[in-house]
Amino acid sequence: MAYWLCITNEENWKVIREKNIWGVPERHKNTIAKVKLGDKLLIYLKQERDKDTVKEPRIAAVYEAVSEVFKDTSRIFKSPRGMGNETFPLRIKLKPVKIFDKPVEFKPLIPKLKFITNKKRWSGHLMGKAMREIPEEDYKLIIDSA
Numbered sequence: 001m002a003y004w005l006c007i008t009n010e011e012n013w014k015v016i017r018e019k020n021i022w023g024v025p026e027r028h029k030n031t032i033a034k035v036k037l038g039d040k041l042l043i044y045l046k047q048e049r050d051k052d053t054v055k056e057p058r059i060a061a062v063y064e065a066v067s068e069v070f071k072d073t074s075r076i077f078k079s080p081r082g083m084g085n086e087t088f089p090l091r092i093k094l095k096p097v098k099i100f101d102k103p104v105e106f107k108p109l110i111p112k113l114k115f116i117t118n119k120k121r122w123s124g125h126l127m128g129k130a131m132r133e134i135p136e137e138d139y140k141l142i143i144d145s146a
Contacts, residue, residue: 023088058103067093
């Protein structure tokens with residue numbers, strides 16, 4: 001079993017929750033192709049600014065992959081600024097394992113996370129990615145912090 005950090009924003013998190021589906025752009029096809037049935041996917045919400053409020057990065061839920069990757073270009077996800085008409089067509093069906101009542105704050109975990117080797121420039125480990133595999137140790141650390 002593998003563990004994945006799935007990087008999204010608040011708006012698309014609502015879609016994931018409502019439809020139990022995860023999608024990525026075509027350019028991430030090699031990454032999503034590695035996801036197997038039963039893999040665990042952590043939903044990571046990026047830091048976002050809402051007027052004067054900054055919502056810190058956090059982990060909102062754990063899902064399990066319950067389908068192979070399939071292609072669907074229907075427009076269910078909202079395309080973030082600068083991504084044109086992106087539909088995130090490569091998708092996986094999900095089953096909720098646990099939706100956290102209170103999302104897990106990500107920044108306090110950084111010093112302990114194995115996959116983040118450069119603690120000062122930690123965001124570089126996530127930038128430009130739709131998802132990335134993380135070690136089981138990191139998965140357990142996040143789950144235990146919930």
